[in-house]
Amino acid sequence: MLYEGVLRKMQTENGKPIQYFLVFDNDFLNMNQALGKQLQIDFIKFQCLNCGEDRPIYRQGFCKSCFYETPRAGDWIMKPELSTAHLDKEDRDLEYEKKMQLQPHIVYLANSSNIKVGVTRKSQVPTRWIDQGAHEAIEIVEVPNRYLAGITEVALKDHVSDKTSWQKMLKNDIEDVDLVEWRNKLKPFIPEEAANYFIENNGETHLDFPVLQYPEKVKSLNLDKTPSYTGVLKGIKGQYLIFEDSTVFNVRGSEGYYVGIGIG
Structure with a gap:
């Protein structure tokens, strides 16, 4: 399954465990169903959450000019x-x-x-x-x-x-x-x-988070440095995806990044 769109913080439903959803403009993905499966994340471009332009994200999903102008920041x-x-x-x-x-x-x-x-x-x-x-x-x-x-x-x-x-x-x-x-x-x-x-x-x-395996050490995935990453999803906590190799990906910290996501 292939999904594509701009990242925004995952939407959630409180339950046992909590349900997580990645929501794109024309599709959504229940991340709980991806637990134990291989995910590939590919950075494609930027898309500012305010102006929609392909400009480097400065903070909170906004390009630099929008960050200093929008009331949302x-x-x-x-x-x-x-x-x-x-x-x-x-x-x-x-x-x-x-x-x-x-x-x-x-x-x-x-x-x-x-x-x-x-x-x-x-x-x-x-x-x-x-x-x-x-x-x-x-x-x-x-x-x-x-x-x-x-x-x-x-x-x-x-x-x-x-x-x-x-x-x-x-x-x-x-x-x-x-x-x-x-x-x-x-x-x-x-x-x-x-x-x-x-x-x-x-x-x-x-609160009960959907985590199959917690990492002993954590290494953060940065799409600017690693634009393509593949790993087995082992948990979701906060706004982080936790992978089998101890890589963690902060979805909220990557708002405004337009990505492709494949599930093996």
């Missing part, structure tokens, strides 16, 4: 505390920013390689946790806009990490922690503006 995306739509203040496109920022957001704790704090739109739970490869997660606060979530995350970063070690996550080098205990421990550090949004009575969400 504003600074507030990576740094929610910079959100200004609640002040009726535009960054790049106020209508888009209001749509994205002025909706319920969750500040959460997730455990993928270690316990970390993060922010996501409520509509992206549990998708965000799946994308990070977290095997367990819990909501801390639910606030009405992105700014409040951002300042809460900033405050909590003084007490818990906001980073994930993707290598440890992919090797399944993990340790279970009591996220309810951590949530309660962090409550006193929530900013006053968000304190009333603390979630008192909820439990952990546990």
